[in-house]
Amino acid sequence: MALLLMASACGSDSKKASTASSGGSTSSSGSSSSAAGGATFTFTPLDVGGPTTKAALDKGDIDVALLFSSDGAIAKNGWVALEDDKKLQPVDNFVPAVLKAKATADVTAVLDAVNAKLDKASMQKLVAAVAIDGQNPEDVAKGFLTDNSLPGSKTATGSFTVGSANFAESEIAAQLYGQALKQAGATVTFKLDFGAREAYIPALESGQLDLVPEFVGTLDTFLGGTSSNDLDKTLSEAKTLAEAKGFTLTKPAVADSVNTFVVTKKTADKYTLAKISDLAKVSDPLKFGGPPECPTRPLCVGGLKTTYNLKFNV
Amino acid sequence: MSFLSDVVTWFNDPAHWRGHTGIPNRLLEHVQYSLAAIIAAIVLAVPVAVWLGHKRRFGTVAVNVSNIGRAIPSFAILVLGTQQFGLLELPLIGSFTTFVALVALAVPPLVTNAYVAVAEVPDEVRDSARGMGMNEAEVLLKAELPMAVPLLMAGVRTASVQVVATATIAAFVGAGGLGRYIIDGRAIFDNTQIFAGATLVALLSLATEIALGGAQRVLTPRGMRAEVVSARAAAVAATTTIHQGKALV
Numbered sequence: 065m066a067l068l069l070m071a072s073a074c075g076s077d078s079k080k081a082s083t084a085s086s087g088g089s090t091s092s093s094g095s096s097s098s099a100a101g102g103a104t105f106t107f108t109p110l111d112v113g114g115p116t117t118k119a120a121l122d123k124g125d126i127d128v129a130l131l132f133s134s135d136g137a138i139a140k141n142g143w144v145a146l147e148d149d150k151k152l153q154p155v156d157n158f159v160p161a162v163l164k165a166k167a168t169a170d171v172t173a174v175l176d177a178v179n180a181k182l183d184k185a186s187m188q189k190l191v192a193a194v195a196i197d198g199q200n201p202e203d204v205a206k207g208f209l210t211d212n213s214l215p216g217s218k219t220a221t222g223s224f225t226v227g228s229a230n231f232a233e234s235e236i237a238a239q240l241y242g243q244a245l246k247q248a249g250a251t252v253t254f255k256l257d258f259g260a261r262e263a264y265i266p267a268l269e270s271g272q273l274d275l276v277p278e279f280v281g282t283l284d285t286f287l288g289g290t291s292s293n294d295l296d297k298t299l300s301e302a303k304t305l306a307e308a309k310g311f312t313l314t315k316p317a318v319a320d321s322v323n324t325f326v327v328t329k330k331t332a333d334k335y336t337l338a339k340i341s342d343l344a345k346v347s348d349p350l351k352f353g354g355p356p357e358c359p360t361r362p363l364c365v366g367g368l369k370t371t372y373n374l375k376f377n378v
Numbered sequence: 379m380s381f382l383s384d385v386v387t388w389f390n391d392p393a394h395w396r397g398h399t400g401i402p403n404r405l406l407e408h409v410q411y412s413l414a415a416i417i418a419a420i421v422l423a424v425p426v427a428v429w430l431g432h433k434r435r436f437g438t439v440a441v442n443v444s445n446i447g448r449a450i451p452s453f454a455i456l457v458l459g460t461q462q463f464g465l466l467e468l469p470l471i472g473s474f475t476t477f478v479a480l481v482a483l484a485v486p487p488l489v490t491n492a493y494v495a496v497a498e499v500p501d502e503v504r505d506s507a508r509g510m511g512m513n514e515a516e517v518l519l520k521a522e523l524p525m526a527v528p529l530l531m532a533g534v535r536t537a538s539v540q541v542v543a544t545a546t547i548a549a550f551v552g553a554g555g556l557g558r559y560i561i562d563g564r565a566i567f568d569n570t571q572i573f574a575g576a577t578l579v580a581l582l583s584l585a586t587e588i589a590l591g592g593a594q595r596v597l598t599p600r601g602m603r604a605e606v607v608s609a610r611a612a613a614v615a616a617t618t619t620i621h622q623g624k625a626l627v
Contacts, residue, residue: 108465108552109549109552109558109561109562109565110551110552111550115457115460115461116457116460116465116550116551116552119460119461119464119465120460120464120465120552122464123463123464123465123466124464125464125465125466125552126465353552355565356561356562356564356565356566357562357565357566360566
């Protein structure tokens with residue numbers, strides 16, 4: 065049974081798994097002074113940003129959940145994503161990967177215009193509409209472009225085959241970029257649900273695809289780079305590596321998909337929490353919930369201990 | 379070869395034998411979830427099934443209704459239950475949704491076997507008991523039930539082994555038990571830990587089977603012990619009979 069589940073998890077979580085495993089490269093800058101609040105938090109092993117973790121947060125069985133920052137449930141439930149003020153997580157902003165020959169100035173301008181409007185909250189809402197309300201990524205993306213009057217008066221030419229990975233965030237981003245180009249005048253066909261990075265990056269290199277939505281940090285790691293919490297550095301490294309393979313990256317969005325510690329509005333108000341370092345002041349033994357591997361991972365509880373000096377029972 | 383030696387090393391690591399995540403505690407949790415579910419299922423299913431068996435009525439209905447528990451995957455109960463109740467933990471029984479899933483799993487074999495065990499007691503035995511002046515309660519308690527023990531206990535054994543093997547799913551909803559080694563091992567791609575956990579679950583299932591086999595022998599009236607061996611075969615035969623709609627009503 066475990067093997068079956070592993071196989072099924074690989075599909076939708078391939079990006080996420082690689083995000084988690086890229087943690088080794090993040091340096092922790094924790095000092096040895098102990099937190100002022102001094103409470104020892106507990107950890108409950110649940111699932112990878114999945115339904116159990118969300119149900120547990122919703123019911124109050126846990127106080128802090130580890131979710132992905134693009135998770136629609138955050139916007140849907142009015143939860144508070146704590147700001148990673150000490151930059152524990154490596155960056156993983158949405159960014160279009162475009163075949164170098166097709167990334168003309170016009171095309172880049174259209175994609176930049178979309179990304180300029182794509183912040184964390186709007187991505188969460190788009191994902192909520194698809195993953196929770198069951199709407200079509202195509203319609204959801206169309207609504208977003210209309211609401212933000214994109215691509216405006218910009219024009220673009222060329223023909224594009226737009227691919228995506230097989231999870232909601234990627235499909236939505238593919239629709240956003242593809243539809244914006246189409247409305248700007250380009251010829252666009254979609255080849256969505258392309259599977260994992262191992263499938264769509266070679267397709268991009270071979271010219272079978274012209275545009276795929278990517279994530280800066282994960283792509284950088286995939287291409288052999290060392291992603292970090294510095295967006296500019298990671299982007300330029302990923303861009304250099306990508307261009308050696310025949311594709312390039314345009315300007316990333318503010319929206320990202322990284323590990324995020326989330327609390328309910330009630331918990332945030334009770335302890336005045338806005339950023340992760342605020343947890344140090346909390347004197348109650350808050351309960352954390354997340355994937356079972358969390359305690360040993362530097363991007364999860366492991367990092368909270370070293371970078372934020374929080375104390376845990378694991 | 380090296381994989382097996384990794385597993386042996388895992389078992390020899392003292393760190394895996396102490397504390398909250400150690401084998402003794404996980405084993406205790408696993409036994410707790412299993413025992414709570416099986417006791418609840420017995421209390422829920424056996425008296426009703428035995429009474430219906432005594433009356434020799436509604437057997438098909440009882441078996442089919444309880445089989446719903448077998449038709450719904452435990453995993454589905456777990457997932458839906460978690461959405462409804464979160465990680466609700468109760469004293470004695472532990473994780474509530476795990477408890478519900480395990481009870482649903484245990485009830486069908488208990489109902490089928492308990493009903494058939496009593497219903498299939500030969501007419502001559504009942505008639506003799508009545509002829510000796512026993513009232514209905516005495517017929518049930520002194521004649522039918524003792525004769526029903528082998529088949530009834532076979533149901534308890536089947537249900538218990540299934541519950542022990544399935545209690546691993548508690549780990550899916552943040553509870554403990556031996557399933558933690560499998561779930562946590564999967565999360566960090568530690569096949570040694572997964573294998574060790576699976577081995578522990580298999581051993582516990584085996585121990586359950588053997589222990590309940592012993593209990594069955596002790597509880598069976600001396601005159602009937604030769605039949606113990608064939609109890610399982612009888613259960614299968616009897617179940618088939620029920621599905622064919624014979625020997626009923």
